[in-house]
Amino acid sequence: MEALTHLFVFYSFLFSLLRTSISLDTITPSQSIRDGGSALVSAGGQFQLGFFSPGNPDSRYVGIWYTVSTDIVVWVANREAPLSDHSGVLKLADDGVLVLLNSTNGTVWSSRSTTSTTPQNPVAQLLDTGNLAVKDGNDDKPEKFLWQSFDYPCDTLLPEMKLGWNFVTGLERFLSSWKSTDDPAQGEFSVRIDLQGYPQLVVKEGSKIKARAGSWNGINPAGRRLRSDPLLKYEFVFNDQEAYCEYKILNTSVFYNVVLNPSGLVQRFGWMGRRQSWDLFATFPADRCESYTLCGADATCDFNKSPICACLEGFFPKSPKDWDSVDWSDGCVRRTPLECNDGDGFLKRTGLKLPDTSSSWYNKSMSLKECEGMCLKNCSCTAYANLDVRGGGSGCLLWFDSLVDIRELGEPGQDLYIRMAATELADYLEKKRRSGKKKLVAIIVGSTLLVVGMTIVALVSYIWKKKLRNQGTTKRSRRKDYDNEGGKEDMELPIFDLVVIANATDNFSNNNKLGEGGFGPVYKGILPGIGDIAVKRLSKNSRQGLNEFKNEVILIAKLQHRNLVKLLGCCIQENENMLIYEYMPNKSLDSFIFDQANSKVLDWHKRINIIRGIAKGLLYLHEDSRLRIIHRDLKASNILLDNNMNPKISDFGLAKSFGGDQVDSKTNRIIGTYGYMSPEYMVHGRYSVKSDVFSFGVLVLEILSGKKNRGFHHPDHHHNLIGHAWKLWIEDKPMELIDEFVDNLCALSSVLRHIHVGLLCVQQRPEDRPNMSSVVQMLSSENLLPKPKQPGFLSDSPEADSSSSKHETCSANTITNTVFEAR
Structure with a gap:
């Protein structure tokens, strides 16, 4: 019997050791946290509490940090009193006070209870917010906490942590910097709510204000613009009991924090999971002003x-x-x-x-x-x-x-x-009125000079065009050749002689060949007085014909925009049909985003510049040009890039112009590129500006991911890129879509906004998609976006998405009369 008693005592002791060595989120008075042994880990696994050394390994502190990274320690208990060895123990006393003991059982640090109530069952718990709270039993109401680390911030402001004053208790919560990166003791700098006058947020160096973010104006601090972030919500509370500001995370899987560094800079960081590192999103103060x-x-x-x-x-x-x-x-x-x-x-x-x-x-x-x-x-x-x-x-x-x-x-x-003063105000208003008069005169004179200048330019341009038309075969004979093929429209373009173009391209040498598309081969050339050009030569075996050639000549000649490729002229002679464009040295977008080596050139800023440039070009086509143009073949290979990687939309062979009151149209001859065509166009032959919006949305997802929509493969499903993006979105994992070469330079909120806009553009129903003016505004503003609905064509098979729409009684005849021509 005595042996059994000893055995029971031994196992009880062993069990108690195991309990103190494993990771828990709570400790009671019968448990402790020892240096080099146990630790507290919050229930959701976000935060850990334990012993650490920021610099000198002999200086030990109790701190809290993210489990994903120890780079940012968010709170330190004994920041003014480091332990000199690894024998420290953190315990919870029976009265609910946390104490940190050294090797001689001396108290190095202790918490201070904010209540005089004696707890019946004190528990210290590390919460998933990063807050270390001492409470009585299971009472989880923050106002009932006996003590919490959120009331005593160090240099880091976490989500849901209050920064400011409690007027009832007299408690001030403020950030204070570390002395240095290796010393967590309180440094010179602090971030506080200044209560003099109307409360405002300030950064102080000692007792002097270093920078002032300003007072709350109902939306943000009145002296500083906080960028809108779909994942963050800022709040300011000012009443008889409290004055504080805080921010909350709307997606708890994303980590944010605000740190006051030892040099007095307030910095906001976000955790980039794929790179396993913190990215700096904002700094204050950011400039001398x-x-x-x-x-x-x-x-x-x-x-x-x-x-x-x-x-x-x-x-x-x-x-x-x-x-x-x-x-x-x-x-x-x-x-x-x-x-x-x-x-x-x-x-x-x-x-x-x-x-x-x-x-x-x-x-x-x-x-x-x-x-x-x-x-x-x-x-x-x-x-x-x-x-x-x-x-x-x-x-x-x-x-x-x-x-x-x-x-x-x-x-x-x-x-x-x-x-x-009234006299000063009157003088100022009079000077402003006179200045306005002078500006008006300047505008009139400037406008007159501009008109004269434009007249001179037009005259010189006319003479230059006439000279070009007189080279080689006369314009009349070339026009006659073209008219015999059915081209009656006024092209409003310079017409180059075949000999001139042949000389410019070294007689269409393969060494000058840039590539080949559905139209035919493209050559680089050099024209005297103009410089580098790109020549598209209609191939006799081309899948496009004279109609597409005429269409491009007629439409693009009337379009002028910095995000549209510039057509310099054409050549119609001896059965040759060629288009002469400005030369784009960086070729097409697909040669970058789908190439593993070249894609490294496209950092985040270049990619968003390309996306926004394409959007502005489409907006011009849809709403701002003399003709309402629907491109109908928007894709990565039809986006050309200039010296500065600015995008220019090209290839208007399939484009259609609409009248002012025309909304959509229908065709039985569906020509386009699989993967970019909208559901209503591919299945029913109906196209509108919303067809281009769908293609634009596909382009956005391809630019962000570096993957092609058609032919995309994933080991876990059979969706195309659209389906994959939608799956990640509804599973709250949109960042997994992003190209690995983009992740290290981009802001999380901007990435999410661009994914969001891309998904809005590829929605199944055209009426659900935004128009391009809305898209441009969405990309450049910070307003809240509507929730996207399920996209069209989640796989490469159109039948999967369109079967429910095939209700015509003569569907067989409809399909027979429809010509699908992939490009």
Whole structure:
């Protein structure tokens, strides 16, 4: 019996050792975390708590970091008191206080309970938010926590962590930098909510403000534009009990954090899973204009101008000599003192970062008109503005004495009404009126000169064209040859002699051959007075014919846009039909995105530039050109790239023009490229601008992924690229679509937006797809996007997507009369 008792005691002891050595998310007073042994890991596996050394291996700290990477330690317990060896133990006392003990059982660090209540069943738990919380039993309400690390931030602001004040307890939560990258002790810099005047977010160096993000205007800090991110939501709370800001992640599988580094820079990082590293998304302060009071009082800073500082209207430099020496610290002073009566007025300035609000007064319910009246009544009031910009504006902000730390922001900025003496305001308005008159005269003179210049250019162009037409065979004989083939339309293009083109291409030498498409071979040539050209020569065996040739000549001659290839002329002679284009040195897009070596050239910025350029070219074709043009064969090989990798849409052989009120059309002769054709066109022969939108969406997905839509293979399914992208989207794994060569240089929110737009463009129903004007706006703005619906053609077989639509009683005849011509 005694042997059994000893055995039971032994196994109980062994079990207790195992419990303290395995990774748990909680500890109780009977458990501990030892250096070199156990650790806490949050239930979802995002965060880990344990011992670490940032620099000197003999200096040990208890910290929390992401399990995916130890590069960013988000919280340190004993940042001011490192352990000198590896014998540290973290325990939870019976009264709910966490204590860190050294080798002699001395307390190195302990938590401070925010409540006087004695817990019945204290538990310390590492949550999936990265918060280390001490609670009583299973009470998971944050307001009932006995203590939490989120109340004592170090240098990192995590999602759902509050930055600011609790007026009830007097607790201030603020970020403080490490002393250095190897020393987590509190450094010189901090990020706080400054409660003087109207609360605002500031970066401090010691007790001095280094940079000011500004007060909350209902959308973001009024002094800084926060880029809209579909994965982030920013909030600011200001009431009788609290004043704090925080941000939340809408997708918990994505990791974000904000870090105040030892040099005083606030940086936002995002975890890039495929590269297994943190990417820097934003930095504050980002330029000199974000340095607090760089330009002194009553001046503005504009980083895009030189000099970057300028006095407000009605003010002049206080120290002109220093100002000319690029020392703006003394700021500006009024040219005319305020009269402090009803004669004073206000000058409205737009697009500004509002001044420092530490000496401001505010009212949340007052209208802007009431705000103006309140300012006029106080002789010390120098400016006013709306407190909240949402819904047309509400609330009132008043400034007193000098206006400090103003910046020109442009469109995201706010309106500020600056007080001026009546005489000064009248002088300013009169000067502005005269300046407007001068500008009007300048515009009239400039327009006249422009008309004269254009007339001269047109005359020179006419003479040049006439000279070219007189080379070799006369224009009349060439036109006669062309007319005999049925070409009656006015081409409005220079016609080159065959001999000239043959000489330019070295008699169509194979050494000058650039490639070959459905039209025929393409040659590089050099024309005297013009330079490099590309010559498309219609092959006798071409799948395209004279109709496509005429179509391209007639349509593209009338189109001018920086994202459309420029047609210089044509050659129609001796049964030859050729198109002469500007030469594109980087050839076509498909030679880059589908080539493993060349695709490395296309970083993220080049790819989005190409996507947006194609979108603008299509928008011009659909809405802004003299003719409404539907391209009908938009694909990677028909996108040419110039010296700077700017895209130009080419090959208008299959294009169709629409009248002003025409929406769509139908054909029984379906010609295009499998993988790019829309469902309604490929199955029913119906095409519209939305057919081009579908092709554009396919192009976007191909540019982002580096994979072809048609012929795409994946070991886990039989979808094409569209189907694969849709599968990743609904499984919340869209980033897996991205080309590996793009991942290291791109911002996550921008990538997701482009994938989102691509999927909106390839939706099954044409009415669900956006038009190109909406697409261009989606790509360049930060507005919320609608949810995409299921795309068309999830596989390479059109029958899979169109079977439900085949309801015609004579479907056999319809298919017989339809000609599919793949290109």
